[in-house]
Amino acid sequence: MTSHTPVSDQLFDRARTLMPGGVNSPVRAFGSVGGTPKFMVSAQGPYLTDADGRQYVDLVCSWGPALLGHAHPAVLEAVHAAVDRGLSFGASTPDEANLAAIVKERVSAVERIRMVSTGTEATMTAVRLARGFTGRNLIVKFAGCYHGHLDGLLASAGSGLATMALPGSAGVTEAAAAETLVLPYNDLDALEAAFAAHGDKIAAVITEAAPANMGVVTPNEGFNAGLSRITREHGALLILDEVLTGFRTGYAGYWGLSGRQEGWVPDLLTFGKVIGGGMPTAALGGRADVMDYLAPLGPVYQAGTLSGNPVAMAAGVATLTHATPEVYSYVDTRSTELSTALSAALDAAGVDHSIQRAGNLFSVAFGTSANGVHNYADAQAQEVFRYAPFFHSMLESGVYLPPSVFEAWFLSSAHDDAAMNRILDALPAAAKAAAEA
Numbered sequence: 469m470t471s472h473t474p475v476s477d478q479l480f481d482r483a484r485t486l487m488p489g490g491v492n493s494p495v496r497a498f499g500s501v502g503g504t505p506k507f508m509v510s511a512q513g514p515y516l517t518d519a520d521g522r523q524y525v526d527l528v529c530s531w532g533p534a535l536l537g538h539a540h541p542a543v544l545e546a547v548h549a550a551v552d553r554g555l556s557f558g559a560s561t562p563d564e565a566n567l568a569a570i571v572k573e574r575v576s577a578v579e580r581i582r583m584v585s586t587g588t589e590a591t592m593t594a595v596r597l598a599r600g601f602t603g604r605n606l607i608v609k610f611a612g613c614y615h616g617h618l619d620g621l622l623a624s625a626g627s628g629l630a631t632m633a634l635p636g637s638a639g640v641t642e643a644a645a646a647e648t649l650v651l652p653y654n655d656l657d658a659l660e661a662a663f664a665a666h667g668d669k670i671a672a673v674i675t676e677a678a679p680a681n682m683g684v685v686t687p688n689e690g691f692n693a694g695l696s697r698i699t700r701e702h703g704a705l706l707i708l709d710e711v712l713t714g715f716r717t718g719y720a721g722y723w724g725l726s727g728r729q730e731g732w733v734p735d736l737l738t739f740g741k742v743i744g745g746g747m748p749t750a751a752l753g754g755r756a757d758v759m760d761y762l763a764p765l766g767p768v769y770q771a772g773t774l775s776g777n778p779v780a781m782a783a784g785v786a787t788l789t790h791a792t793p794e795v796y797s798y799v800d801t802r803s804t805e806l807s808t809a810l811s812a813a814l815d816a817a818g819v820d821h822s823i824q825r826a827g828n829l830f831s832v833a834f835g836t837s838a839n840g841v842h843n844y845a846d847a848q849a850q851e852v853f854r855y856a857p858f859f860h861s862m863l864e865s866g867v868y869l870p871p872s873v874f875e876a877w878f879l880s881s882a883h884d885d886a887a888m889n890r891i892l893d894a895l896p897a898a899a900k901a902a903a904e905a
C-alpha cells in the first residue's frame with residue numbers, strides 16, 4: 469500500500485526501535501488493518517491533524533473521552549487555570565469533591581466514589597473490593613467484554629485481544645485464570661447454571677453496561693436486570709463497568725438509559741474516559757456500605773500517587789458541566805444519522821452487514837445480517853476481512869475510524885454539518901472497497 473504520510477512513516481520507524489510495536493497501547497499499531505499508524509500532533513473540535521499536516525474527521529474521539537470534541541474552550545480554560553495553580557499536590561483538593569458530587573447527582577446508584585487514574589485501576593479495585601466485602605474469590609465475566617488489563621479479566625476479553633484474536637494473555641497465572649468464570653454474553657441460563665454450581669463462591673459478576681469492545685452488542689431485554697436479580701439472590705455483587713458507556717451514552721450513563729427505569733441498581737460501577745475529559749482519570753463508586761470497605765475506613769487497600777490529580781479533576785468537572793442533556797440528544801441524533809447513512813452505503817454496495825447499536829454507540833459487523841451479533845462467538849464469526857479496505861478507504865478520504873472492527877465509533881457534540889458531510893461523502897467508496905474485499 470502506498471503511503472501519503474511520509475512523516476508518520478518516519479516517526480513509526482523510530483518509535484518501533486524504542487517501544488514494543490512502536491506504541492503504548494496495542495490497538496494503535498494498526499495491526500489488524502495494516503499500514504502505518506498516523507502520528508497525531510493536534511486536535512480541534514471534530515478534527516485530528518497528523519504529523520504530515522493531513523486533517524481527519526475523528527470517529528475515535530480518544531476512544532471515548534472527547535464527548536465535547538477536542539480542545540473544548542471551557543475545558544481548556546479550566547485545565548489552564550488548574551495548571552497555573554500547580555500540577556499535583558499529593559493531598560486532597562476541592563475539585564475532587566466537586567467531581568464526586570457531580571457524578572453522585574447524575575448517577576444515583578453512586579453513594580460513594582473513589583477516583584483512580586485508569587479504567588483498569590477502577591475495575592481492578594472493584595474486583596478486589598467485591599472479594600473483600602463478600603469473602604468469596606470467584607468472579608464471573610462475559611466473553612468479549614473488556615474491563616482493562618488486570619490479570620483475572622483478560623480471558624476472552626474483547627478490544628485489542630479480539631483484534632489480535634488472542635484467547636487471553638501470556639503471563640497470567642493459572643491461579644488467577646482459575647478464579648474467573650467466563651460465560652457467553654446475553655445468556656442468563658448460563659449464569660443461573662454457574663450460580664447453581666458455584667453460587668457460594670462467586671464474589672461478583674462484572675459486565676460492560678453495554679458491550680462495546682467486541683463491536684457494540686445490545687444487552688437483551690432484561691439481561692442486565694437478570695444479572696442484578698441473580699447476583700442478589702446469591703449474595704454476590706454486580707459490578708457495572710461504565711468506563712466506556714458512562715457519561716457518553718447519556719446524562720447518567722447506560723444505566724441511566726435502562727437500569728434506573730427498570731428498577732435495578734448495581735452494587736458497584738466503574739467510570740473512565742468521559743469522566744476525565746481527556747485527562748487520566750477514572751473512578752469506582754456505588755453502595756456506601758461496600759465502598760466503605762476501602763481503606764482508610766475498611767480493610768481493602770487501594771491507593772494512588774496521582775489519584776484525584778487536580779488538573780484531571782478540573783478537566784472532568786468542566787467536561788461534565790458542559791455535557792448537558794442537549795449534548796446527549798445532539799450526539800444521539802448524529803449517531804442515528806451516521807449509522808443510517810453507513811447502512812445505506814453498504815446496502816447500495818451489496819455488502820451484507822448489521823449495525824450494532826447501544827444508545828448512541830454503534831459499530832458495523834459484516835456478513836451478520838441474518839441474526840446480528842449478540843455475543844462474542846457471533847462477533848468472531850463475522851467477515852472481519854472486509855473492515856481493513858473499508859477503514860483505509862475512509863482514512864484516504866480524511867476520516868479516522870477505529871483501526872479495528874471490534875471497536876465502537878465515537879461521535880461528539882463538535883461533529884457539525886461540515887464534519888458529518890465529509891464522513892457521509894466518504895462512505896460510498898469505502899462501502900465499495902468492503903464489497904470488493
Ligand code: PMP
Nearest residue numbers: 586587588614615616711712740
Ligand atoms: N472497561 C471498559 C468497558 C473499557 O472500554 C476500558 C478501555 N477501553 C477499560 C475498562 C479500561 O480502561 P483503561 O484503558 O483506562 O485502563
